[in-house]
Amino acid sequence: MNLYLYKNLLDKRYLDKTLGLTQLSNMSAQLLDNTSYTDPTFEVSYSPIWKWCNYVYSSDLERYYYVNNVEAATGNRLLIHCHVDVLMSYKDQILPKMIVVKRSSNKGNYYLDDEKFKAYAMPNKRVLTFGHPSVRGFYTTTANSQFLLGIVGRNPDQPEQEE
Amino acid sequence: MAYRQTTLYSETFGNLTCCSFIYKYYIGSDLQYSYSEGISETNTVINMQAVNYQLQLRQIIPQEYITALSTHFADLQNPTIQTYIEFCKEHMYFIWGSWEKGGLYCRKYSNNRIIFGVMTGLCQYTSGSFDGQYFFGLHEDTVNALSATECKQIAIGFYGDQPTTDVIPWIYIIYKPELSNIATYYIDTNSLLAAVYNTTSENATVEAALNNYMWTDDAELSWNIPPFEFNAKPVQIWDGCGVARIYTTLPTGSIIISGSWDGGAIVTDAPAGGSSIPGGGDGKYPNSNTPVGFSDPTGGVDAINSGLVTIYNPSKTALQQFSKFLFSDITEAMSDALKKLIVSPYDYILYLALIRFPVPVEQYGSTIQFCGLDSLVGSNLVSQQFINIGTYNVYIPNDTETFMDFNPYSKATIYLPYIGYKELDIDDIRGCVCSLQYHVDLLNGSCVAELSVKRDRRVIGGNADNGLNNVLYNWSGNLFEFIPISAADYRSFLSAGISAIGAGVSTLAGALTNNPAALTGALNLAGSALSAKQNVQKSTGSSTSYGYMGNQFPYIILERPIISKPAREMYSYEDEFGIPSNCFYKVEELEGYIEAEFDTLYGNDINGLDDEINEIKELFNTGVYIS
Numbered sequence: 001m002n003l004y005l006y007k008n009l010l011d012k013r014y015l016d017k018t019l020g021l022t023q024l025s026n027m028s029a030q031l032l033d034n035t036s037y038t039d040p041t042f043e044v045s046y047s048p049i050w051k052w053c054n055y056v057y058s059s060d061l062e063r064y065y066y067v068n069n070v071e072a073a074t075g076n077r078l079l080i081h082c083h084v085d086v087l088m089s090y091k092d093q094i095l096p097k098m099i100v101v102k103r104s105s106n107k108g109n110y111y112l113d114d115e116k117f118k119a120y121a122m123p124n125k126r127v128l129t130f131g132h133p134s135v136r137g138f139y140t141t142t143a144n145s146q147f148l149l150g151i152v153g154r155n156p157d158q159p160e161q162e163e
Numbered sequence: 164m165a166y167r168q169t170t171l172y173s174e175t176f177g178n179l180t181c182c183s184f185i186y187k188y189y190i191g192s193d194l195q196y197s198y199s200e201g202i203s204e205t206n207t208v209i210n211m212q213a214v215n216y217q218l219q220l221r222q223i224i225p226q227e228y229i230t231a232l233s234t235h236f237a238d239l240q241n242p243t244i245q246t247y248i249e250f251c252k253e254h255m256y257f258i259w260g261s262w263e264k265g266g267l268y269c270r271k272y273s274n275n276r277i278i279f280g281v282m283t284g285l286c287q288y289t290s291g292s293f294d295g296q297y298f299f300g301l302h303e304d305t306v307n308a309l310s311a312t313e314c315k316q317i318a319i320g321f322y323g324d325q326p327t328t329d330v331i332p333w334i335y336i337i338y339k340p341e342l343s344n345i346a347t348y349y350i351d352t353n354s355l356l357a358a359v360y361n362t363t364s365e366n367a368t369v370e371a372a373l374n375n376y377m378w379t380d381d382a383e384l385s386w387n388i389p390p391f392e393f394n395a396k397p398v399q400i401w402d403g404c405g406v407a408r409i410y411t412t413l414p415t416g417s418i419i420i421s422g423s424w425d426g427g428a429i430v431t432d433a434p435a436g437g438s439s440i441p442g443g444g445d446g447k448y449p450n451s452n453t454p455v456g457f458s459d460p461t462g463g464v465d466a467i468n469s470g471l472v473t474i475y476n477p478s479k480t481a482l483q484q485f486s487k488f489l490f491s492d493i494t495e496a497m498s499d500a501l502k503k504l505i506v507s508p509y510d511y512i513l514y515l516a517l518i519r520f521p522v523p524v525e526q527y528g529s530t531i532q533f534c535g536l537d538s539l540v541g542s543n544l545v546s547q548q549f550i551n552i553g554t555y556n557v558y559i560p561n562d563t564e565t566f567m568d569f570n571p572y573s574k575a576t577i578y579l580p581y582i583g584y585k586e587l588d589i590d591d592i593r594g595c596v597c598s599l600q601y602h603v604d605l606l607n608g609s610c611v612a613e614l615s616v617k618r619d620r621r622v623i624g625g626n627a628d629n630g631l632n633n634v635l636y637n638w639s640g641n642l643f644e645f646i647p648i649s650a651a652d653y654r655s656f657l658s659a660g661i662s663a664i665g666a667g668v669s670t671l672a673g674a675l676t677n678n679p680a681a682l683t684g685a686l687n688l689a690g691s692a693l694s695a696k697q698n699v700q701k702s703t704g705s706s707t708s709y710g711y712m713g714n715q716f717p718y719i720i721l722e723r724p725i726i727s728k729p730a731r732e733m734y735s736y737e738d739e740f741g742i743p744s745n746c747f748y749k750v751e752e753l754e755g756y757i758e759a760e761f762d763t764l765y766g767n768d769i770n771g772l773d774d775e776i777n778e779i780k781e782l783f784n785t786g787v788y789i790s
Contacts, residue, residue, distance in 0.1 A: 014788045015750070038774050086775045087782060093769045095751040099783065100763040101744040105755025108742030110565040116740055117567065119724035124562075129718040130555035130599060137552060138580055138715035139519045147477050148522065148545065148605065148643070149485070149531070150513030155473040155544055157529040 001060035003029040003042060003080075008055035012066065015087045015094065017055075025049050029058075032079070037061055042080040043073065050078060055085075064088040457554075457600045457613050457634060472513065474605055475531055476524050477542035482515075485531050488538040516608060516643035519715055520552050545605055552610075552642075553600035555717055559592045562723050568593050573723040579612050580717060581710030582640035587614075587719070591635050594618050599717050601642070608643025644711035741786075750789060759783040 003026060010020030029042040040061070044050075054067045065082035073079050087094070101107060139145065477485065511534055525546030531538045559575070561568045568589070575587040579599070595618035603610045614636040728736040741756040750757075761784040769776055 011788065013782065013786060014790055016790050019790065038772060084775060084778075086771065086778045087787060090769050090771050090775070090779065093771075094779065095749070097750050097769075098747055098763075099750060099757075099759040101746050101748050101753065101757055102760050102784075103741030103756065103758040103786070104744040104746075104748075104753055105737050105741045105757070107746060107748060107753060108737070108744045110563075110742060112743035112745060113566050114743050117565075118727045119567070119572075120727055122725065123722045124725050125720065125722045127718050127720050128557050128559065129716060130557040130597075133553045133555050136521050136550070137555065139521075140715050142519065145517050145519050146522070147479070147482055148514070148516045148518055149475040149477055149482065149542070150515075150606065151473050151475065151531065151533060152511045152513060153473060153532060153534065155475075155529060155532045157525075157544060 001029055001031065001042075001058055003027055003044065004057040004059070005049060005053040006055040006057065007052050008066075012085070013087075016091050017064075017085070017088050021055065024053055029080070031061075037063065038084045040065065040082050042082065044078050044080060046072075046076045046078055050080070056080070056082065062089070457551075457598075457602075457615060472606065473532065474545035474548075475529075475542040476522055476545050477531065477540070481531070481540050481542045484540040485533075485538055485542075488531075488533070488540060512648060514607075514643070515646040515648050517646060517711060518608075518642060518644070519711060520603075520642065522605060523547055523550060548604060548606050550603050550605060551600055552603060553598070555599040556596055557719060558596050559594065559719065559721070561594050562721070563726060565726070567724050567726060573721065575722070576720040577614070578714065578718050578720070579638060579640070580713060580715050581610065581642050582612055582638050583713075584720075585636075585638055587636065589721075591616055592719075595631060597719065603642055608641045608645070610640050610642050611637050612640065613637045640710060642710065753789045756786060756788055757783070758786045 005024040005026060006021045007024055008017055008020055009022075010017045014020065025047070027044055027047065029044045032041040032043055035041045040058075042056075042058075050070050056065050056067060057063070058065065064085040066085055067080055068083055069081040071079040071081065523546045524543035528541060529544045531540045531542050562573075567573060570588065570590050573589045573593075575589040575592055576584050577587050578584050595616045598615040598617065599612060600615070601610050601612050613634045615632070615634045617632045618630055729739075738755050741758060759780075762780055769779065771779070
């Protein structure tokens with residue numbers, strides 16, 4: 001089978017690594033016995049290019065792989081231990097999928113509780129004063145204080161309330 | 164639909180000023196209303212200063228100021244008028260406010276120019292109509308300084324009562340230049356239009372802003388060249404709005420008013436893609452809200468009308484004279500009458516108290532009647548037993564516009580004169596106008612303080628409520644500083660004071676309690692930073708005389724976390740960690756960092772091995788980057 005060799009600079013969590021891939025070469029390889037499609041080991045001829053290669057694509061398996069390790073083998077051969085990159089391999093099938101988004105860079109809501117927010121120990125404290133009253137308010141200085149004197153009995157000047 | 168507030172913007176331009184306002188009102192991306200107008204000011208420089216309008220600084224001019232100024236604004240020799248004018252000049256207000264927030268306008272000129280316009284309003288907003296609005300403005304020829312007119316649903320909530328009240332509201336502002344000319348400054352409330360005529364060449368400062376969360380950010384201020392020119396001779400053109408404008412030679416140019424506003428909630432709908440369904444599923448999610456306004460104990464039958472009790476409002480001199488009447492210069496006739504009627508004069512004196520608020524008085528020039536005897540001591544008569552004090556208003560903005568504005572991360576405490584510090588539920592008041600009113604019984608000084616909370620409708624998770632307009636809190640207290648007039652009085656007075664202190668001490672220990680525990684599993688340092696902090700009782704209450712000696716203005720103390728987010732050029736917290744979402748989206752609709760709820764990668768048609776599909780779901784749950 002044919003292997004396409006790449007140097008990948010992007011984090012494994014990127015769905016589409018195209019922009020981070022630099023193709024190095026391609027070569028034929030053999031899939032070792034007793035290895036799986038998800039964790040294959042390929043046997044290839046020795047080449048110094050494997051010093052830089054950390055990512056491969058198998059056209060036969062139609063999958064992208066991370067190169068976990070390169071091991072020397074007899075007969076001037078190398079064993080390439082890989083693990084499937086499920087995101088890149090199934091990118092086109094994943095993109096149209098509907099998900100319930102838990103966190104998002106561009107579709108989030110700040111009013112949902114977020115346990116990842118951190119805060120300083122010292123809070124912000126501020127005072128908001130009410131505005132002046134619209135009709136009648138307290139005197140802010142005692143210069144305007146008044147007396148009230150309650151006395152039993154009626155004052156003849158007090159108007160009588162109508163029924 | 165997104166609502167934002169705009170900010171005041173200003174720019175100085177030339178000696179010949181001309182400006183027009185163009186503003187646009189959007190709902191979502193749909194332009195609802197666009198208006199532009201061009202004006203000029205003859206030989207007047209307009210300086211437009213960019214200011215962030217803080218709603219909490221909004222001041223309401225006392226009614227007595229407005230009443231006096233509306234008719235005596237020209238009487239600059241009157242020290243009282245000067246005082247009132249200086250008060251207005253000290254404060255910079257802006258014309259904008261939402262219907263709920265109200266607002267004020269005051270334009271400050273250089274010292275030899277006085278112009279002020281005071282409008283205040285706070286009304287309720289219900290389904291696009293407006294009820295209970297109270298607005299008033301100053302008019303140069305006003306008879307009635309209070310005018311209430313129904314207005315359209317626009318950002319500017321101020322209006323006058325002339326010339327038309329049924330179409331487009333507008334308002335006058337009195338302009339009193341140094342010279343005797345009186346100019347009237349019009350603000351067209353639909354268009355942010357300002358026109359001044361009969362002005363001089365002094366600098367004038369114009370502030371205007373869009374302050375309403377219903378508006379978009381952008382308001383364009385640009386020149387509009389009229390089709391004709393005049394040789395600096397003012398020509399008044401009245402438009403259909405009843406606004407006078409003067410056109411002379413107009414320069415070209417434009418400036419843009421834009422920016423963001425600190426002082427209003429930003430209300431956003433749930434992102435496209437739907438909202439989460441909050442459980443249950445069969446509920447109807449009713450949103451109706453019954454407004455509960457202030458109570459009003461005034462106006463009915465009271466002790467004063469009973470004829471058995473009279474409350475006087477004597478001056479200090481009158482009180483001294485009355486004391487002399489009681490205890491000296493007693494004639495034989497008085498002595499006989501007193502012996503028949505009473506054992507002790509104190510039996511007929513209900514109370515003597517000091518107060519720090521105005522009371523309504525019925526009649527000037529009455530005299531104190533005691534046991535049927537006329538003391539001949541002049542005093543005002545209090546005309547009603549129950550009065551209202553207030554209404555005090557303040558707007559509580561969303562500080563961070565995140566979940567940290569609310570419980571349990573933020574806290575609010577209110578200080579109430581004569582009552583003390585009380586805890587508020589921050590969830591109740593965020594993004595709301597808080598209105599405070601006291602109802603007082605002048606027979607014994609007891610009071611009820613009611614706090615009403617008002618806010619506009621809010622759209623959350625695809626559901627719109629109908630806003631809030633309710634009294635949510637009330638507290639009781641006493642507004643009198645009782646003055647003991649006998650030894651027995653004094654003993655009970657002292658005892659009450661000691662009890663109040665004791666009550667404070669006994670509850671102090673219990674007041675050092677923790678807040679309820681933070682939400683289970685939540686919050687990191689954010690949760691522990693504030694929610695675990697202790698509540699400390701801030702006062703021992705304000706009973707008896709403590710209220711008299713305390714602050715006489717209410718205020719609210721807000722406490723919130725200071726968020727710590729890593730930030731660096733080219734990097735942002737949101738890009739690296741995302742923020743909570745809880746919505747349905749296709750992967751291809753997303754950008755940057757995402758996490759998916761586990762096993763929600765719907766669809767079984769990914770042509771992969773089982774282990775591979777599980778790994779895909781695991782990766783989406785722990786976080787992936789969509790480039």
